[in-house]
Amino acid sequence: MLGTDPEPPSSLPERGDDEKTVRGEQLEPAYGAKKCEEDGVCSDEVQTRDNVVGASADDDFPDGGLRAWMVVLGCALGNASTFGYVNAWGIFQTYYQQTLLKDSSPSTIAWIGSIQYAFTFMPGLFMGQLFDRGYLKMPLLFSSIGLVVCTLLVAQCKVYWQFLLCQGFAVGLFSGFAFGPLVAVAAHWFRRRKGLALGFLALGSSIGGSVFPVAIHNLIGAVGFQWTMRIVALILFCLLTVTFLTIERRLPPKPDPGPIINVQEFRSVPYTVYCLSGFVTFLGLYTMLTYINVSAEFVGVDPNFAVYLVSIANAGSAAGRVLTGLLADRYGPLNIMIPATLFAGVTTYIWPFITTKGAYIVLGLANGIFIGSYASMLTAPLWGMGSTHTVGLRVGMFFSIIALGALAGPPISGAINDATGGYKAVGYYAGTSIMCAVACLIVSRQLILRRIWGKV
Numbered sequence: 001m002l003g004t005d006p007e008p009p010s011s012l013p014e015r016g017d018d019e020k021t022v023r024g025e026q027l028e029p030a031y032g033a034k035k036c037e038e039d040g041v042c043s044d045e046v047q048t049r050d051n052v053v054g055a056s057a058d059d060d061f062p063d064g065g066l067r068a069w070m071v072v073l074g075c076a077l078g079n080a081s082t083f084g085y086v087n088a089w090g091i092f093q094t095y096y097q098q099t100l101l102k103d104s105s106p107s108t109i110a111w112i113g114s115i116q117y118a119f120t121f122m123p124g125l126f127m128g129q130l131f132d133r134g135y136l137k138m139p140l141l142f143s144s145i146g147l148v149v150c151t152l153l154v155a156q157c158k159v160y161w162q163f164l165l166c167q168g169f170a171v172g173l174f175s176g177f178a179f180g181p182l183v184a185v186a187a188h189w190f191r192r193r194k195g196l197a198l199g200f201l202a203l204g205s206s207i208g209g210s211v212f213p214v215a216i217h218n219l220i221g222a223v224g225f226q227w228t229m230r231i232v233a234l235i236l237f238c239l240l241t242v243t244f245l246t247i248e249r250r251l252p253p254k255p256d257p258g259p260i261i262n263v264q265e266f267r268s269v270p271y272t273v274y275c276l277s278g279f280v281t282f283l284g285l286y287t288m289l290t291y292i293n294v295s296a297e298f299v300g301v302d303p304n305f306a307v308y309l310v311s312i313a314n315a316g317s318a319a320g321r322v323l324t325g326l327l328a329d330r331y332g333p334l335n336i337m338i339p340a341t342l343f344a345g346v347t348t349y350i351w352p353f354i355t356t357k358g359a360y361i362v363l364g365l366a367n368g369i370f371i372g373s374y375a376s377m378l379t380a381p382l383w384g385m386g387s388t389h390t391v392g393l394r395v396g397m398f399f400s401i402i403a404l405g406a407l408a409g410p411p412i413s414g415a416i417n418d419a420t421g422g423y424k425a426v427g428y429y430a431g432t433s434i435m436c437a438v439a440c441l442i443v444s445r446q447l448i449l450r451r452i453w454g455k456v
Helices: 009-030 034-040 043-058 066-081 083-087 089-098 104-123 124-132 135-152 158-186 195-222 225-244 263-267 269-282 287-298 309-331 334-352 357-376 390-420 423-450
Strands: none
Touching: 034 158, 043 124, 066 083, 066 135, 066 158, 066 195, 066 225, 066 309, 083 089, 083 158, 083 195, 083 309, 089 104, 089 195, 089 287, 104 158, 104 287, 124 158, 124 357, 124 390, 135 225, 135 423, 158 225, 158 390, 195 225, 195 309, 195 334, 195 357, 263 269, 263 390, 269 390, 287 309, 287 357, 287 390, 287 423, 309 334, 309 357, 334 357, 334 423, 390 423
């Protein structure tokens, strides 16, 4: 059937059950250290036993091969069409402020982009549960058609509320329907090399975020806004077609999917704190990317050059995503995410004080590298916070929480800009939000690791 994947061989369900038991044994000492107290087995012995059993469970995952990397390719192209497309919002913010919506304030226009960001994550709650129940291809087909159609409708928009509905709500919603399963499906194919897989998977959003702004800017000058959006819709159609043909589940559906929201997951303090860190991060993480074009023009940078700053930042993001994937497999995702997020906050603090073209290039690349490093590993810690059978549930709930931060962040920044007439206060707000998130990441890391040094 198109809506569900074919029944796997009979050995696979047994492997999934064994894996679930193994994951539960691995996590219990790490998150609560209760096993030593309850059955008299010390944590070192438990961990040693779990490592031996876990090694055999890891062997069940392909961690490579043509089929697994084809899935990564499909997910990367899907990311380019969804999150990469949404990441190109900066070029639309600039164009709308100067032309189609010039009578609207920057913060009002920013609501379109923030709703896009939020809805890219928000459907994860529902889509994660569908994924755990075995559905992948049918939701992807539905969301792909919706995204292409809504992009065509954006070409016909004339007034603010039309852009808000078509580009904000609809494009964001259909992007989110596709984006969540694309992240979760990679967990079926990789475990020991999950960092590398996620790095290449996330590379798609950086490439999309780099190519779309340049293409849109040049196409608008050549063929006008309406035909530009029609061409973008065609590009999305081609990319999503390849995604549909290449991605596939490997593990069987969860035997008992349970409710859409499982509050029992929040009994894990590391998971709860990690969700909080994601929410706080997105209050400020994409502020610089959203306003880098208009802030450059504000200080006198050539407008014909400023439109490329979003692409430059996303190009830096591409480098960060691949490098982080390689490092995360060796040192652990949280150990890489924490310093990367810290430096993303530092570059956000610096951003309002630069005034030259060269400074914008250097800082845009640096900020892109650090944002890409964080974003590429965003779901990696979640893979190890429970069974692979419920990874869709955990990812979905996490995405729904960070969607609230993505929704509020850019409009708050725009409102601060309107009130102060500049971007310095915006940088203080966004940078401080990111620094608070760093503190939450450190707390989550320590709750999991329970010591200073270690891979996590």
